[in-house]
Structure formats: C-alpha cells, structure tokens
Amino acid sequence: MYIFVNGKIIDSGSPAIKVFDRGMVFGDGLYDVIKFQDGNFVFLEEHIERMKKSANFFGIKFPYTLDEICSIGHKLAMMNDLKEGELYLQLTRGVDVIRDHIFEDDYDPTFVEIVQPVRKMDPSIWTEGGKVLTYPDLRHQFCEHKTTDLLPNVIAKKYVRSKGAYEALMFREENGRKYITEGASSSYIFFDGEKIIAPKIENILPGITRSKVLYVARETGIEVVERRIWLDELPQMKEVMLLSTLSKVLSIVKVDEMEFKKGEVAKKLENAFKDLVISTLVKM
Structure with a gap:
C-alpha cells in the first residue's frame, strides 16, 4: 500500500x-x-x-x-x-x-x-440492527477534538466486541445519575416518538455525520432537541440510532438487555442522508 x-x-x-x-x-x-x-x-x-x-x-x-x-x-x-x-x-x-x-x-x-479499503462490517447488521453495551466514559477533557489519544476508546471497543456487541454506548456520571455521551467511534441520537433527541456537545465530538443527519431530520420536518440524555431515560425511547462515517445511520435494536425496534424514523433518516451525500460529493 x-x-x-x-x-x-x-x-x-x-x-x-x-x-x-x-x-x-x-x-x-x-x-x-x-x-x-x-x-x-x-x-x-x-x-x-x-x-x-x-x-x-x-x-x-x-x-x-x-x-x-x-x-x-x-x-x-x-x-x-x-x-x-x-x-x-x-x-x-x-x-x-x-x-x-x-x-x-x-x-x-x-x-x-x-x-x-472500507473497514468490513457484518452485512446482517443492516437487516437485523446493531447491539451495543453501555460502558463508562473514561476519556480526557479534550473529546471535542479528534485527537490521536485513543486508548480509552480502543479498550471500550475491544470490551464490547468481546461480548458480541457492535459498539459501546458511553456514559458519564453527575450527582449519582448517568448521562449518555457517545460511542467509542460514533455518535448516538434517539427518537422518543415525537422528536429526535441528541446529546448536546459537552466534551463530545461534533461529528460531521451527526451534524448532517440532524440537518436532514430538520429538513424533513422532524423536531430536533440537543440536550443531556440520562441513561435512565432510555426505556422511554422508541428508536436508537448510531451515526458515524462508516456506519452512516444504523438502527440499534439492543442496548444491554433493553430491546428496541428498527423504526421508520431511522429508515427515513438513512435515505435522506444517502441523498444528501450523493448531492454534495466533492470531486477528488
């Protein structure tokens, strides 16, 4: 190479x-x-x-x-x-x-x-949906920057893969209550039945895929709220979606032992994001 x-x-x-x-x-x-x-x-x-x-x-x-x-x-x-x-x-x-x-x-x-070459993904993850595990966010205070200091991310990813999951859903804790940050190499958004909720940018990466998906969500008439999401709110969510350069918009069907459906909102955002990519490609 x-x-x-x-x-x-x-x-x-x-x-x-x-x-x-x-x-x-x-x-x-x-x-x-x-x-x-x-x-x-x-x-x-x-x-x-x-x-x-x-x-x-x-x-x-x-x-x-x-x-x-x-x-x-x-x-x-x-x-x-x-x-x-x-x-x-x-x-x-x-x-x-x-x-x-x-x-x-x-x-x-x-x-x-x-x-x-593009890193390999199991094709079944697109038809069946992904599974993730919660994991403590052990990283530094510069997570809004894409630094090469990735050992905590690597350890988190290795742990969840060893347990048969696709990605970590990381959390921090404040006053005894846990809130969601992001994945080891991805972002998350949630649909509560009425609107998209995205973790606000507070020491997490302002992902490019994340920003584009939130853009197409608003363009298609879906309300978007960016705020801190507490881990104990997860059972109230109708859909969980993972976003990244590699995974694009991926439906998550299981977080630990909590199960979710592959919903219509994820499919809608997946198609809208795909159309946006095609329309905005920059020629090499």
Missing part, C-alpha cells in the same frame, strides 16, 4: 515516523477519517475545517490546503487501485530532539495521508 508522509509517497512498509515524534510518544496529534466513493470525497471540506480548528486550538501547524489534501488523496487512490474507501489523515505537532513533555513553540509538523 502506498501512503503519504511529509511530502513523499512511500510504501507503507517503509520507515517513516521518527522515534521522538510527539504523536507517537505523547499522542500529541489529531486525525480524521473521510469516506470516499466513486472517486469522490464525502463532506471533505467540513472534515478539514474541523481538523484545522483543532490544530489551531492546540497550536499545531496545519501544513496543507484543502486542494493539496484532495490531490494527494486522489493520487493515492489511483496508486492503490481504490474507487471506494477511507481517507485517513493524521497530523502531529512534530519531532523532539529528546523525549520531553514540554514542547517548543515552533515545530515542523508530521502529516500523514492514507487511503485504504
């Missing part, structure tokens, strides 16, 4: 990242994943803008323009003979002379671009 690292296209098996890269030793970096199909990126500009905002927040230089990233991605897709897949971007602060927590004010950032 061919990948792009710091201005060069190389084989993925070649040495590329230096030992003292701060992304490797401290998780001092950002990443994003963008779907592409038929030679087109999906919501590329929105993903890049979010990444740029996070880079600015952390004081990391952003070395490439939207057009340059697009051009590199196109070339990688051609070289790897892929018409559909995922574009992975990774940006770290750069390389230290020695390992040291304190960082300087001026680094040459490390930028990686990878085009790979």
Whole structure:
C-alpha cells in the first residue's frame, strides 16, 4: 500500500515516523477519517475545517490546503487501485530532539495521508440492527477534538466486541445519575416518538455525520432537541440510532438487555442522508 508522509509517497512498509515524534510518544496529534466513493470525497471540506480548528486550538501547524489534501488523496487512490474507501489523515505537532513533555513553540509538523479499503462490517447488521453495551466514559477533557489519544476508546471497543456487541454506548456520571455521551467511534441520537433527541456537545465530538443527519431530520420536518440524555431515560425511547462515517445511520435494536425496534424514523433518516451525500460529493 502506498501512503503519504511529509511530502513523499512511500510504501507503507517503509520507515517513516521518527522515534521522538510527539504523536507517537505523547499522542500529541489529531486525525480524521473521510469516506470516499466513486472517486469522490464525502463532506471533505467540513472534515478539514474541523481538523484545522483543532490544530489551531492546540497550536499545531496545519501544513496543507484543502486542494493539496484532495490531490494527494486522489493520487493515492489511483496508486492503490481504490474507487471506494477511507481517507485517513493524521497530523502531529512534530519531532523532539529528546523525549520531553514540554514542547517548543515552533515545530515542523508530521502529516500523514492514507487511503485504504472500507473497514468490513457484518452485512446482517443492516437487516437485523446493531447491539451495543453501555460502558463508562473514561476519556480526557479534550473529546471535542479528534485527537490521536485513543486508548480509552480502543479498550471500550475491544470490551464490547468481546461480548458480541457492535459498539459501546458511553456514559458519564453527575450527582449519582448517568448521562449518555457517545460511542467509542460514533455518535448516538434517539427518537422518543415525537422528536429526535441528541446529546448536546459537552466534551463530545461534533461529528460531521451527526451534524448532517440532524440537518436532514430538520429538513424533513422532524423536531430536533440537543440536550443531556440520562441513561435512565432510555426505556422511554422508541428508536436508537448510531451515526458515524462508516456506519452512516444504523438502527440499534439492543442496548444491554433493553430491546428496541428498527423504526421508520431511522429508515427515513438513512435515505435522506444517502441523498444528501450523493448531492454534495466533492470531486477528488
């Protein structure tokens, strides 16, 4: 597989990242994943803008323009003979002379671009619906940024997969009551029979798929409310939906031992989101 690292296209098996890269030793970096199909990126500009905002927040230089990233991605897709897949971007602060927590004010950032096949999903999940398990949210206070510091997410995902579930539904606790945040690599929304309820953005990622699905929900006349959702409210919900770049709009039929139906709202949003993607594809 061919990948792009710091201005060069190389084989993925070649040495590329230096030992003292701060992304490797401290998780001092950002990443994003963008779907592409038929030679087109999906919501590329929105993903890049979010990444740029996070880079600015952390004081990391952003070395490439939207057009340059697009051009590199196109070339990688051609070289790897892929018409559909995922574009992975990774940006770290750069390389230290020695390992040291304190960082300087001026680094040459490390930028990686990878085009790979779409990760496999069990096809039955689309017909039968997904199952998730609740899991404590053990992450840091920078979850509104897509950082490479993902160990708690990895552990959560590994745990639920070992139990036969598709994803974690993570929660935090306040004054003895638990509230829902997001998944290890996804967002959630809920339908209570009248409106869509989405966890408000409070130290959770403002997902691109999430924002687009909430947009099409409003466009189709469904009321949307963004607020804190308490875990003990789940039995009152009629539908549970998982959102992500990979999963798009996925009906969840079981949360722990609570069962839900694959509903018409999820199907409606799935179709509306699909139409939006087709209408807004950005040419590579």
